[in-house]
Amino acid sequence: MKVFKFGGASVKDAQGIENVFNVLQKVGHENVLLVISAMGKTTNALEVVVKNYMDKSAELQSSIQEVKKYHNQILLDLFEEETHEVFFAVNKLFTDLESFLKNNKSPNYSFVYDQVVSMGEILSTTIVSHYFNYRGLHNEWTDVREFIKTDTTYRDAVVDWEQTQQNIAKNIKKKTLIITQGFLGSDENNFTTTLGREGSDYTAAIFAYCLNAESVTIWKDVPGVLNADPRYFDNAILLNQISYREAIELAFYGATVIHPKTLQPLQRKEIPLYVKSFLNPLLPGTSVSKGADLEPHTSCYIVKKNQLLISLSSLDFSFIMEENISEIFSLLHKYKMKVHLIQNSAISFSVCADDKFGNFTELKSILDRKFKVTYNENVSLYTIRHFTDKSAKAIAQDKDILVRQVSRETMQIVAKDKLVSE
Structure with missing residues (x-):
């Protein structure tokens, strides 16, 4: 069985959905499990x-109406008759959403987030499934929440692999086209959970692992994995082949083409991953598998914007020792700060982190009790894998560098965009 994943950009409008249909006609759709994300910017809207x-x-009501209007326009563009059953199916989903918002008693933001934002994937797969059947491409719409089981860490759930593997092995029918949702799971009480932003790639890997799939293909609006994000770097080039190890390194440093959690289950069973263009589906794209680290061998550039550089120093000029660092990391974990770089000296300790849950103010109030805390918001973290003198000079040019760190294969710098410190 093959697993295909199409992201939000590929199904952002009627033309995109028609293109996904055409891609499947070109590359084949028998014995394929299709993982689909929410349409366009629906997650942001929700x-x-x-x-x-x-x-x-x-x-509130106007924001719901915006989501309704967007999906209804796609329906009108795809289906000739407004009496088609898909209009009723989509309307029921919005009725369910409004019913949840009316009856919910939980004050837990993350719980509410998962119940609401998950509607994006349910809507997109419902529309795509109906459209494919409408065009004569038989498929089975499948609710991923019946298969991927997780704990109750809403917005960043941890997969229960044993239960998930049993569910998928027993109940996924092969030899047909299956359409399901990325990003979602459910807890033991069947409340919806999400696997973290961009988690649809991870969903594809979970199914591939549990099905012993032949391969996973992630369909993007780029020709494959590039050595740099073309939004930030000129002259990005296509990487034809990457090893699992190199891809995991790139993902760890923040490369966004492949989700960090996606690669580990695939590597364990040596399931190849392909990253291809949904605009040119017959081109080879990039393969990620066991083998050569990089083909061609070149410097790879990664940038993470809107980072937070936190520097801690002892109040009495004493050394920051192992017990201090252990306590700091415990707090970083507690407040869900994703750390991307660490640097320490005798009396100071710095981390470059992502405050994606907005917990820094609360964390700082705790750290202030024991440390002098300075910080810079909205900094950028630049990473070069396989750097050369030329690439290192180019990346450092015209930047106000706060931190520089170099190892044998990797150079990282934190550059200031906007200073906020105290």
Whole structure:
């Protein structure tokens, strides 16, 4: 069985959905499990719904209407008859969403987030499944929440691999086209959970692992894995082949083409991963498998924007020892700060981290009790894998560098965009 994953950009409008249909006609669809993300920027739009709901904002209904209007336009563009059953199916999903918001009693933001934002994937797969059947491509719509079971860490759930593997091995029918959702799972009480932003790639890897799949293909709007993000770097080149190890390194440092958690289950069973263009589906793209680290061998550039550089020093000029570092990391973990770089000296300790849950203010109030805390918001972390003198000079040019760190294969710098310190 093959696993295909199509992200939000590939199904952002009616033309995109028609293109996915055409891609499957070209590359084959028998014995394929199709993982699909929410359409376009729907996840962002539903995050606004969550915020308005939690803030008791008067804008709640209008934010829901925006999501409705967007999906309804796609339906009108895809289906000739407004009496088609897909219109009723989609309308029921919005009724379910509004019913949840009306009856929910939980004040837990992350719980509400998962119940609401998950609607994006349910909507997209419902529409795509109906459209494929409408065009004569028979498929089975499958609710991923019946298969991928997790704990109750809402917004960043941990997969229960044993239960998930049993569910998938027993109940996934082969020899047919299956359409399911990325990003989602459910806990033991069948409440929806999510696997973290960009978790649809991870969903594809979970199914591939549990099905002993032949391969996973991630379909993108780029020709494959590039050595740099073309939004930030000129003259990015296509990498034809990457080893699992190199891909995991790139993902760890923040390369966004492949989700960090995606690679580990695939590597364990040596299931090849392909990254291909949904605009040119017959081109080879990039293969990720056991073998040569990089082909061609070249410097790879990664940038992470909107980072937080936190520097701690002891109040009495004493050394920051192992017990201090252990306590600091425990707090970073507790407040869900994703650390990307560490640097320490005798009396100071710095981390470059991602405050994706907005917990830094609370964390700082705790750290202030024991340390002098300085910080810079909105900094950028630049990483070069397989750097050369030329690439190192180019990346450092015209930047106000706060931290520089070099190892045998990797150079990282933290550069200041906007200073906020105290």
